[in-house]
Amino acid sequence: MSQTVLVINSGSSSIKYQLIDPATGDGIAKGLVEKIGESEGHIQHKYGDAIVDLHEPVADHEAGMREVLRLFDEVGPNLAESHVVAVGHRIVQGGKYFDGPALITDEVRGLIQELCALAPLHNPAHLKGIDVARELMSDIPHVAVFDTAFFRQLPEATATYALDRATAEKFSVRRYGAHGTSHQFVSTRVGELLGRSDLRQIVLHLGNGASVSAVDAGRAIDTSMGLTPLEGLVMGTRTGDIDPAVVFHLRRQGGMLVDELDDLFNKKSGLKGLTGNNDMRAVRLMAEGPKGAERDRARLALDIVVTRIVKYIGSYTAELGGLDVLTFTAGIGENDADLRREVCERLAPFGVSIDADANAARSDEARTISTDDSTVRVMVVPTNEELAIARQALTLV
Structure with missing residues (x-):
């Protein structure tokens, strides 16, 4: 059995x-x-x-x-x-x-x-x-x-914040990342599918929570989430990257308390803060709706999301010294063909090209959506964190 x-x-x-x-x-x-x-x-x-x-x-x-x-x-x-x-x-x-x-x-x-x-x-x-x-x-x-294990061995230059060293050590402040089980599963799966262990990969885990990782020959060298899952990409209800001084400003000028700021940044921002809705599907419908302030807000939100993703892709490609595979995964990454198209259109000047039909086709299977002449292979690979947890657990028993 x-x-x-x-x-x-x-x-x-x-x-x-x-x-x-x-x-x-x-x-x-x-x-x-x-x-x-x-x-x-x-x-x-x-x-x-x-x-x-x-x-x-x-x-x-x-x-x-x-x-x-x-x-x-x-x-x-x-x-x-x-x-x-x-x-x-x-x-x-x-x-x-x-x-x-x-x-x-x-x-x-x-x-x-x-x-x-x-x-x-x-x-x-x-x-x-x-x-x-x-x-x-x-x-x-x-x-x-x-979730943090895959990122435990990040290079020190990636994991270390430019904070007073004694304070950082006392309060364990460093980059820990999140979604690591998914990033490890997907990047490993890509290597298996392509029969290579030397790939320079960027994995986009895009859901209500969203993160991106740079993986070089199976080892994570950078990731967008930091001390907590708040840092990085724009998410359903989280700000993602923001000037830390916004906290000081809202405390001094708005009289907001720490718990209020925590709630604002983690639960009332991101897509929800920009449009009133944290569901990407609903935001897309708003963006396609009648002319007006609601449509303008939705279109701006989508543009912010794509801009942030492209910014990280460019940064991580430089860190990796080039890019072999760009992979979309998780709920939005696997199902939102428009987002994949919008991201890859921004990368067209660098030779990235996707097949429109392959991108639009719905499938539960891992697949390549880039054209044969694309400088980077673009893939959609379903994540399965539960299976990854099961397999990791099995290694110890």
């Missing part, structure tokens, strides 16, 4: 899970528990043709995880018969401690707890999932897979 891994992504009020066969890449079953602690929760479990949707209160993460295990027993597949060899946990922040997956011991749990200061919105929620899952599935090894 094939070995399987149960992948868990625990959020502050949610638990996403998927049972995966790492060898084949097949997702056997998956589900979601959301609105934990609210008056009405939601639980969904999918296995084969069976879909269970429940709307009922979920008191806490323990209650949610117990319900997940009950659904595996009643709807399937039975975990005891599925040869589950590991539970893989997605962890956003691994700090300076982790450059790969780690078997979760009390010591490892303590380090994840210590890193909550660097990821206060994520690591505490991950710990809830870890604690509950370890208690309810104590006979199975649990493995932590870190």
